Amino acid sequence: MSTNKEKLKVAELFAGVGGFRLGLEKSNYEVVWSNQWEPLTKTQHASMVYEARFGAENHSNQDIATVPIEEIPDHDLLCGGFPCQDYSVATTLTNSKGLKGKKGVLWWTIHRILEEKKKKPRYLFLENVDRLLKSPAKQRGRDFAVMLQSLNDLGYAVEWRVINAAEYGMPQRRRRVFFIGYHKSTQLFSRLKSSDKQDWIFEEGTIADAFPVREEQNPVINHFELNNDLVKITKNFNKNGKISPFENTGVMIDGRVYTVKTYASYNGPYKVLGDILQNGEVTQDFFLSEEDKPKWEYLKGAKKELRTTKDGYQYNYSEGGMIYPDPLDNASRTIITGEGGKSPSRFKHVVESDRGLRRLTPVELERLNMFPENHTKLEGITDSKRAFFMGNALVVGIVERIGKSLYKKVF
Incomplete structure (x- = not known):
């Protein structure tokens, strides 16, 4: 690794056994703080492995919802694979600063950090199961809409893609949605804003650079505005809709969504x-x-x-x-x-x-x-616990490639 290049500082949430860290530290990223907490077990096995591999310094094994914001150092990139839950916003609470989601839903712990940090991270790199784009069953896509609009409120643009690792030569058919956020203070936000959104999705974006997609003739890009009221989105988004309006690829900026179905383009070697x-x-x-x-x-x-x-x-x-x-x-x-x-x-x-x-x-x-x-x-x-870790983990090769692409675009 070249040492004369500027490093991007990373906070890794829901760190598990460190999949994001392994992928990012192959480029010029430095994890300055990490958190791993398993609420349902007394022995914190994943955190034990994380500390054994990366050291205990700047690693938190505390419920992220209870960590004071001032204990989280400033960072350039916030990353994590947060659990997929029901993100629904309860109500606008008269005695609170604004909207609060269901207690215990971990998306809102990310939201709290982004909301309360005086120096907000410039970039986000998050991962989830692909059903996030389609949940819940009675309001397809509502949870993702809540998430996108809450990021929009916090000043971020987002690009996302569902990636199947095997379609790019990796040895497992693991399909996950990855999304990158750009704060409005960054050049990448400005570049996305002024770009042709089709060009960004198919060629210019961070994810398209890392994981190319096929050039489609006259692709049909669905675009729509998110209602800027999170309570209304919670109650009304795609009510009774049979399918989600979110395709496997898209961008959101200034509350406007552009989304289209894309197909992997890869001609390298395959592992089986x-x-x-x-x-x-x-x-x-x-x-x-x-x-x-x-x-x-x-x-x-x-x-x-x-x-x-x-x-x-x-x-x-x-x-x-x-x-x-x-x-x-x-x-x-x-x-x-x-x-x-x-x-x-x-x-x-x-x-x-x-x-x-x-x-x-x-x-x-x-x-x-x-x-x-x-x-x-x-x-x-135990071997069973090691298997459990891998069932929860992500494919490190995907993080590595998106991380390299993002670093290249930042600098």
Whole structure:
């Protein structure tokens, strides 16, 4: 890494085991503060791994909602993969400074930092599951509209894209929405404002530079204004709409949304599940026992059967079969948090090896998310917990490429 270039200072929220940090620090970014807090467990396993890899200095293991703003140092970039929840705004509270969302909804902890920081971060880099663009079911896209409008109120423009890592040669089919925010004080905000929005989406934007999309002839870009009242958006946005107005790609600036469906453009090498396997290095406990194999086959297989609830109600249940074992000549299916442990499961990966059928190891799961090998290996951390970390993590290669693109555009 060149040391004569200016570094962008980063605050990493919902840090997990450090996926954003790993990707960004491959370019000229410096994490000056991080926070990881798991509310449902006494032992803070992810924070333990984070501190073991990056040190305890400037790392917070405290509920982010209770961290005083003055304890968070000034930074250029705020990043994090925040949990997907219901973002709905409750009401305008007469005894508050303005709008407050549901208590415990973590989007509003990001909002609080951006609202209360005297020196606001110039850039945002956030990640979420792609259903954010479509939730909730009765008001498709409302949650994303609330989020975009709240950022607009705080002086940010936003560009977003749903990226499937496998479509750009990475070894896992993991689809997530990534979005970049530009504060109105930045040159990038001004450039986006004066740009042809179609050109920005397809060529000029930070994400388009990192992850090219196909040139479409006469693409249909949907554009609309966000109502600038968050309570009205909460109550009325796309009420009874069957589909979300938000496509997989778009920008929002000054409350105006431009959104279009895009398709990946990539002609480089592809990694597949077979490329990441630890051939010959796997211990026996990862192999399926003979007694469990029928259960695995049943769970993975197609079903049409009559089932009965605890109350005695009978219903017809059906589901399609899954490819079993997982094919080695394609990118893997998405890793889930329940990937660890010996118990048979429909959703855990099973691969064929020269010694028989087996589950994936923690190192293989790390490789699928492009983490360093044994990044999560630590005394007191079980294999199941390591698998849980990777089910929650992001693909480091995506962060690395968007981070490089953003740095290049800032400087």
